[in-house]
Amino acid sequence: MFRSKVVSSAVFLAVGAGLMLHFRRVLLRELRQTRRGAGAARSTLLRPLPARIDGLATAAAQLPADPGAAVGGDLYDVIATDHGVRVVMGDVRGHGRGATGTVAALLGSFREVVHDEVELACVLRRLDRALARHLRERATVGPDTEAQVAEEFVTVLLLEIRRDGELRALNCGHPWPYLLSDGHVRHLTGADPLPPLGPFPLPTELPPVDCGRLRPGEALFLHTDGVTDARDGQGRFFPLLATLSEVVRTTSRISPHTVLRTVLTALLRHAGGAPTDDIALLVLRNDRPARRAPSGARGTARPATTNPQPTNHA
Structure with missing residues (x-):
């Protein structure tokens, strides 16, 4: 009787472990597919x-x-x-x-x-x-x-x-x-x-x-x-x-x-x-090469800038 219970428990544990391994493989496969899909979407939109x-x-x-x-x-x-x-x-x-x-x-x-x-x-x-x-x-x-x-x-x-x-x-x-x-x-x-x-x-x-x-x-x-x-x-x-x-x-x-x-x-x-x-x-x-200014030409003035601090927008 005791030996039968031990065998039944061993079988149950083996089946349970097999099911857990199967579900883990399924979840990992779905995760990889999801990541591939996410990567494809990212490459398509923000190439x-x-x-x-x-x-x-x-x-x-x-x-x-x-x-x-x-x-x-x-x-x-x-x-x-x-x-x-x-x-x-x-x-x-x-x-x-x-x-x-x-x-x-x-x-x-x-x-x-x-x-x-x-x-x-x-x-x-x-x-x-x-x-x-x-x-x-x-x-x-x-x-x-x-x-x-x-x-x-x-x-x-x-x-x-x-x-x-x-x-x-x-x-x-x-x-x-x-x-x-x-x-x-x-x-x-x-x-x-x-x-x-x-x-x-x-x-x-x-x-x-x-x-x-x-x-x-x-x-x-x-x-x-x-x-x-x-x-x-x-x-x-x-x-x-x-x-x-x-x-x-x-x-x-x-x-x-x-x-x-x-x-x-x-x-x-x-x-x-x-x-x-x-x-x-x-x-x-x-990274473009600098263009040589015509003889006698003055350099281009830098445009005026304001708002030196970042501005938050809605």
Whole structure:
């Protein structure tokens, strides 16, 4: 009798162990499939940038607030066109599947129209129309109500970098980028941005902001407000300006990857390794050879800059 119970217990344990091993293998297989799917989604939406785009060295990173999400509500892309290198950086309100769908709609539109539209204002209007179509579809066929969709908005920064380094921008409620140059850091411009896309119609006139030039060796640092809004355990905001200033002071040549790695490491340390908002960072350095100025010509004056401290945006 005792031997029968021992045998039964051994069989039960063996079966149980076999089932646990089977379930573990199934879970690991599903986890690998989920990760592959997440990686495919990330590569499709926020595709990796080439190391150089038309003479500009690049480095970028995106970190969703939701650790289970493949892509958060932040977006960026850099594309060389006949009109110059065009850059988009944006931040969709909220997180989750709805925000990811909006990211896909805007990036798809940007990649299509950025080659066709000569004027930067026309690119922005096409993005605005693409967002409106997407939100109407969400209200019609998705789980969101019209009231929920009506509250959606997207901050967008469009930049155009021409062959001579001339910079022009259109900004809809997004943080302005920083210019990194000669050991110094400052906001590219202090012009008041337009309202975010979504709640309000764009104005009739959309003149791009003249931001001066990005000279050889200089770099731009673009970011979403998840960076400047990150807080530590005592509620203090992340000191982005001080972090950028430190990295450019300690390097003889601005490296996009060094800037990106330094800021991201400091940010995660500041936030305790768990950011509460989506984060996107993009660094562009002008690696084009300097153009020789005509005999007797004066150097181009640096544009005036204001707002030396980061500004938090909704």
